[in-house]
Amino acid sequence: MGSACGAPRAAFRTSRNSLIKFCNSCGASVTHRVPEGDTLHRAVCDACGAIQYENPKVVVGCIPVKGDRILLCKRAIEPRYGLWTLPAGFMENGETLAEGAMREAMEEAHAQVEMDELYAVFSVPHISQVHMMFRARLVNDDFRAGLESLEVKLVTAEEIPWHELAFTVVRRTLEHFLEDRARGHFVPHFDEIRAPVR
């Protein structure tokens, strides 16, 4: 990585572009300003003193594998309706990363999986997300489309629909996985995905 310290602060998005208008503790209007002792704009309630912080969200998922095949899900929801993805979604309060990845495999593909290592971690700063993908093994063949999937299927490397993948994270995770598998050695991958320049 080796990036220099003191990254420019101006590029960070703050509560200036927040959608928060009211205090969720007392219902009064909030103001967006830098609270005392802080360095970033926050949604501050001058009535009750509460501060609503907005922080990045974690997306957890996995690469469910059976033999030489990988389980993919065709999305039944926006964004990227009809495109293919690995089972993944927002981590919930009270769960571990592995529990979240298992829950998502169950919800999206009714897939029972056993988790292996945390395999790929992606910072996606332009949408304030961190994606964490595990390697995983399908326990049985009893999988089927969940509510958020149109179709679920096992594919070989040759059958991966590269031009119909839903997200850059999915493409990069699959690329890392296939390269590592080909050389017979899996190592964790840490990466950043920046917004395309328009």
Add this chain to the structure above:
Amino acid sequence: MGSACGAPRAAFRTSRNSLIKFCNSCGASVTHRVPEGDTLHRAVCDACGAIQYENPKVVVGCIPVKGDRILLCKRAIEPRYGLWTLPAGFMENGETLAEGAMREAMEEAHAQVEMDELYAVFSVPHISQVHMMFRARLVNDDFRAGLESLEVKLVTAEEIPWHELAFTVVRRTLEHFLEDRARGHFVPHFDEIRAPVR
């Protein structure tokens, strides 16, 4: 990891114990219920339809190293006022993991660091946090206590105040680091920290 799939859902904390009382979009009262198409309780606004999701927060930090010494910070804030920690804090919107870890080193210790690998990842489900610690190199000796630190110093392995460390994450990260350094080979560590049984 190899944990079985289908972890019990009842253990997950939901918005049932949320502090959210009002919609932060329109200011109306919220109800806590499972929205259509969802599986968990959320803070739902029946007036405008907005849903306030509560998700785990990411804590980013690093192990700043100079030669054989490690930079530690004595906390000037609660919790754990007066105890020692590695520079770390909540990740902010719009930044990468590495940028967040650099920002925290600057805020807490005015320390200029260059990031190496993501080194340790901890799920801490009872407080709905994920901690991500990098290995890092101090660029110079120009560090000093930031607003959130009483004191900042470089310590050797023998000087680490093991009984005055602020958090389990800090202790485990330092243990992993020293073990790996002793055998001359650093590998990423993925771990879970559960609430102590009382």
